[in-house]
Amino acid sequence: MCGRFVVASAGSELVGILRVDVEGDDLPAPSYNVSPTDRVAIVLDSAKTEPPTRRLESARWGLIPGWAKDPKIGVRAFNARSEELEDKPMFRTALEKRRAVVPSTGYYEWKTVDGEKTPHFIHPADGSPLFMAGLYEWWKNPALPDDDPARWVLSFTILTRDAIGHLGSIHDRMPLFLDADYADAWLDPTVDNVRDVLDAAIDAAPALAETLDDHVVSKAVGNVRNNGPELIEPVEG
Numbered sequence: 001m002c003g004r005f006v007v008a009s010a011g012s013e014l015v016g017i018l019r020v021d022v023e024g025d026d027l028p029a030p031s032y033n034v035s036p037t038d039r040v041a042i043v044l045d046s047a048k049t050e051p052p053t054r055r056l057e058s059a060r061w062g063l064i065p066g067w068a069k070d071p072k073i074g075v076r077a078f079n080a081r082s083e084e085l086e087d088k089p090m091f092r093t094a095l096e097k098r099r100a101v102v103p104s105t106g107y108y109e110w111k112t113v114d115g116e117k118t119p120h121f122i123h124p125a126d127g128s129p130l131f132m133a134g135l136y137e138w139w140k141n142p143a144l145p146d147d148d149p150a151r152w153v154l155s156f157t158i159l160t161r162d163a164i165g166h167l168g169s170i171h172d173r174m175p176l177f178l179d180a181d182y183a184d185a186w187l188d189p190t191v192d193n194v195r196d197v198l199d200a201a202i203d204a205a206p207a208l209a210e211t212l213d214d215h216v217v218s219k220a221v222g223n224v225r226n227n228g229p230e231l232i233e234p235v236e237g
Contacts, residue, residue, distance in 0.1 A: 120216055
């Protein structure tokens with residue numbers, strides 16, 4: 001699973017490689033300790049234009065499906081197992097039409113040995129951005145009037161798959177990683193072969209995982225109130 005991650009650069013710097021057409025007005029500041037319900041910048045292709053417009057938008061971490069009566073449902077939907085998406089009503093429609101890329105600097109995972117959990121920071125060895133596959137939804141808050149712009153909430157989930165190699169020795173799950181070139185196919189809302197797109201992403205993720213480094217970091221990352229560059233610095237394991 002992925003329950004904490006890092007976005008250490010401004011959104012526009014981080015995703016320039018993805019050729020974003022439009023940047024939102026309320027993009028969040030960098031964060032070294034993103035946790036569920038926090039807002040971060042995600043990339044999506046809007047099908048309302050032809051061709052689709054690639055957008056960088058602020059979104060809430062934890063998917064809120066359009067049919068939800070309460071946004072609290074998103075608290076437990078911050079990750080989605082890629083192998084179960086088509087079987088889950090919460091994710092099925094988003095997989096078909098609303099796929100996203102979640103740009104990051106890296107993510108945290110906790111390794112458990114003899115009952116003790118040790119946090120690791122997992123990141124690209126070359127310092128390049130780490131792109132994670134996601135799904136997004138728009139939810140209309142019924143408690144707000146139609147003329148209130150805050151009535152629409154954009155939310156997302158990060159997809160996961162079985163971990164492999166050295167990442168598997170830390171945790172049994174890992175995010176579904178995407179390279180920048182394959183992100184185009186993942187984001188395209190007009191593709192007909194969604195199952196093929198998903199399978200290709202699942203199959204390609206292990207090669208990307210092998211390029212990642214990890215190191216032990218301070219247990220201070222476990223407290224969501226801590227947020228600074230010192231959180232990703234190596235410490236003695």
